[in-house]
Amino acid sequence: MAADRRPAGRIQRLGMADNYWSMGVPGPCGPSSELHYDRGPAFGPEGGPAVDGERYLELWNLVFMQNVRGEGPAKEGYPIVGELPARSIDTGLGLDRLAAVLQGAGTLCETDLLAPTLRLVQELAGRPYPGRDGGEESLSFRVAAEHARSVAFLVADGVLPARDGRGYVLRRLMRRAIRHARLLGVDDPVLPSLAGSVVDTLGQAWPELERHRTLIGRVCAAEEEAFGRTLRQGSRLLDSAITAAHSSGSAVLPGRTAFELHDTYGFPVDLTVDAARSAGLTVDADAFAELLEEQRRQAHQAGRERKGGAVARRDLYRDVVARHGLTSFVGYGTTASEGRVVALLDGSGPVPEASEGQEVELILDRSPFYAEGGGQVGDTGTVRTSGGAVLEVLDTRPGLDGLHVHTARVAQGAVRAGEEAEAVVDAARRDATARSHSATHVLHAMLRRVLGDHAAQRGSRVEPGRLRFDFAHFAPVDTGPVQTLVNDYLLDDPGVRAWEATRDEAEAAGATAMFGERYGDRVRIVDIGDASRELCGGTHVGHGAQAGPVHIVGESSIGTGLRRIEALAGADALRHHDHEHALLAELAALLNVPPDQAPARLRQRLDLLAETRRHLDALRDAERAALARRLxxxxxxxxxxxxxxxxxxxxxxxxxxxxxxxxxxxxxxxxxxxxxxxxxxxxxxxxxxxxxxxxxxxxxxxxxxxxxxxxxxxxxxxxxxxxxxxxxxxxxxxxxxxxxxxxxxx
Missing domain, CATH: 3.10.310.40 (Diaminopimelate Epimerase; Chain A, domain 1)
Structure with a gap:
């Protein structure tokens, strides 16, 4: 403190709520040591950070990662349930705060990192920033500027608005910035220009901002337009609810109305509160909070129920692994192998045998069947046991990592645990699946080449001869050029190579990993020529030309910032082409023209039909008018x-x-x-x-x-x-x- 220069007098213990760091959920945690800077009496009273965090600004901290926390809110003192096997120190300096101290700025938004964007907010609002003591109005200026910076960096890092995950965080930031700009009276689109100001200011220091300038602007514009539709729709519903409240003589807007606007239409609850206040009403906040909590409880309960059955099943698989070990997968090099039946499971648990017509889960010690994963469907085929049983394998999936579970129907005889078996994969189906999987990798590479690195995979489904690929993008995609690039690349017959490395080695080599996927310390990498290098455990063709041709049959939106492409590969693409050719030939025959003239002739016929309908409607209108006059x-x-x-x-x-x-x-x-x-x-x-x-x-x-x-x-x-x-x-x-x-x- 200013009056006491002794080091001991300038040390404060703020307790677990303020000086104990965790992730907010059970996991690593530890006490935190923080360095604060006294900015002087103009920023608040004396007394150290315990009294005023604005005057005593935190610049640096050291987190001594040594404990494991359990369940419970941080402010209530979550329990410490253990110690980490290896301790560490996590340290960090706040660049914004250091800049504020060195530049004597009143707030973080007034440093040269954000000042140009803050000035733009003032220009758009047509009024000056009132300073850090300007209350809610001052907050709106700062939120609009700071959130625009966060938005620009997130989009440049490949994040796009979505309904969940990090995309949901981005959407919340974008909509909050737009909302506060509206509070300042800015009704025109604001986010693209604010994010552009961020790129202008910081693009030299962070080149990725400049590289993605166009993408940042387009994503901001699309989301602001979408939020505008949400606000217009929500406002109409809210106006009706306010009118109904006035008509009934009530001074309270029901909490259920606020909840439905928030939950169904994404209408911010603070907007509902503001609109109600302007109309002389209050919102039943208790009812709103109760409905919100009930929704969370129901979602949590449903999740627990689903999880309960899954946990019980995993316990069965763990017992199998404990007794017999993991499955030895040999399917990369062969579609047939010898093995032993180590376990049979039905709906209730292990069974000693299964007879004809019965469906069971079959676990082998050694299997050529690929277990569903990475978007690729599981293999099917046949298993024959030494006892004479024949089983039709309907699907293969992982029970646990490394444990292949075959869903099988006993087609003949009876199968018993412990018998030797011959497992044979449906090779034609496997080959068709491999073509689709290799085509998916090349499609991913070409999408990123055409659209940019943000067009990263967000999910896939790889089936025999067919694929579905979900990726991050904000607008419809012209798939014609993409399809041409994919087929031209495959036609050059690039080599396909699978190799293993540590995760660090794979990342250093530039391998693409799917966001949200879990990978072990050692990973399998699949290269297709020099265009595609991805972490992948699936099956692939030996050469690129074996995957083609690829025919894209659909492109659509599956949510804000997410697109989906569906395509056919190999023989399925050729069959689709033959089918379309036959349809064109039939259409041309009906129109009595060569196939290449069919579209023009059809348009001519449709135009004539439309003109005829217009004349017919006019005649009907005239007849109706004449009949109306007579009547x-x-x-x-x-x-x-x-x-x-x-x-x-x-x-x-x-x-x-x-x-x-x-x-x-x-x-x-x-x-x-x-x-x-x-x-x-x-x-x-x-x-x-x-x-x-x-x-x-x-x-x-x-x-x-x-x-x-x-x-x-x-x-x-x-x-x-x-x-x-x-x-x-x-x-x-x-x-x-x-x-x-x-x-x-x-």
Whole structure:
């Protein structure tokens, strides 16, 4: 402290809540030693960091990683359940905070790292930054500037907006920045220009920002547009809810309304609170919090139930591994091998044998069957035992890492644990799968070449002759150039090589790893020429040309920032091509032109058809107008008004005809129009009333609807009825006309 220069007097112990670091979940943790800088009385009172964290700014810390924490919130003092086998020290210096101290800046946003972006916020808002003591307004300036920087770096690092994971964190940052810009009165798109300012300021020090400038701008623009749609839709729903609250005399907006806007439409709850406050309402925050907590509880409970069954099954597999060891997989080099049945499992657990027709999980000590993983489906095939049993392998998947579990149906005889067996993979299916897998790797490489490194794999499904590839991108992709690149590359017949290395060696060699996948200390790498190098445990072709051709059959969005390509490979692609060629030939024959002229001739025919339909619609409109004039000219005069009732030809829209007739009569006189028509096996009635007529149109059709064997629809001055008894239409029209006469006769 300023008054006490002794080192001991400048040391404070803040306890576990403030000086004990963890990841926020059970795992490594340890006490933290922090170095703070006193920025002087202008920033707050004396007393050290325990009194004021703004004045005494943390610059550096040392975390002594030595313990393991258990469950429990940090502020409540989570339990320490053990010690790490090896201790370490994690240290870090805050660049922003050091810059603030060296430059005498009031806030981190006023340093030269962020000041240009903060100035741009002021320009867009049309008002000056009020300084660090400006309350909520000052906060909005800082959030818009700082979040724009975070957004730029995240996108440059390959993160795109998504509904979960790190993409969800990015989306929250983007939408919070946009939200605070709106609070400052900036209604035009703001995020692309703010992120561009970040690139201008920091692009020289961080070249990846400059390399991805265009991507950053496009992602920001797309997300801001999407958030704008969310705000517009949510605002309409919120306005309706506020109107309903006012109509009911309530001063509180229901918590369920706020929750549905938040959960279903992604509408920020703080926006709901602000809008309600402006309308003189409060939001039932307790009900909102209760619904949010209930949602979390249900999700947690569902997860626990799913996890419970999986854990029980894993325990069975662990017991198998403990007794017999892991599966020796020999499938990279062969599709047939000898082995021994080490275990048979059914739904309840281990069984000594399985008989004909029974489905079991078969575990061999040695297997050529690939277990589903890395997007590739598991192998199928046949297992024959020394006891004469024949099993059809329906699928293969990993029970645990290194344990192959074969889902099999006993086709013949009975299989017993301990028997010797011959395992044979369906080689044709395996080859078709390998073609798809190699094609997927090349597709991934060419997408990154065309779109950029951000177009990284986010999931895949590799099946015999077919593949599905999910990747990060923010806009539709023209797949034509991508398909050409893939096929040209495969046609050059690049070599395919699989090799093993440590994870560090693989990363140093530039191997691509799929985000979210788990890898061991030693990994398998697959090279396809010089374009593709990926960590992969799947099966592949021997040469690139064996994977082609590749035909892309679809490209679509599967969520914000995520695209999906579906494609065929090898013989399946050729069969698809033959099928499309046959369709084109059939179409050309129907149009009586050569195949290359079929599209132009079809467009010509479609244009002619559209023109014909326009003429037909015009004729129908003219006929309907003429019929409406004839009907309007001859009403039945009643003591209290007029009535027009008739059975008319099917005009396609009886309600429109009735409204047209009504429009040709004086609206200030009581009157009714009742029209009926037959269309195939159905009869329809429509009733319409003028504004001066008391009662409802539907009341005129109740008896008529019953006669037709149907019901009524519509409210107010126009209604309709229908049924499957067209032979009773005359009777139904008479009943409706009688009801109208009763209504119009005082």
């Amino acid at each position: 309007a000219d001859g009403p039945e005069q009643l003591p209290g008004g007029w009535l027009i009732s008739a059975i008319v030809p099917d005009t396609g829209d009886l309600r429109t005809l009735a409204a047209d007739v009504l429009a040709r009569r004086p609206r200030t006189e009581p009157g009714a129009v009742i029209l009926g028509t037959r269309s195939g096996a159905k009869a329809t009635l429509v009733a319409a009333l003028t504004d001066a007529t008391s009662g409802t149109a539907s009341s005129l059709l109740r008896e008529a609807a019953a006669a037709l064997g149907g019901g009524t629809g519509g409210r107010g001055p126009i209604a309709n009825a229908g049924g499957r008894r067209p032979e009773r239409l005359d009777e139904a029209l008479g009943l409706a006309a009688r009801s109208a006469r009763d209504l119009l006769t005082p």
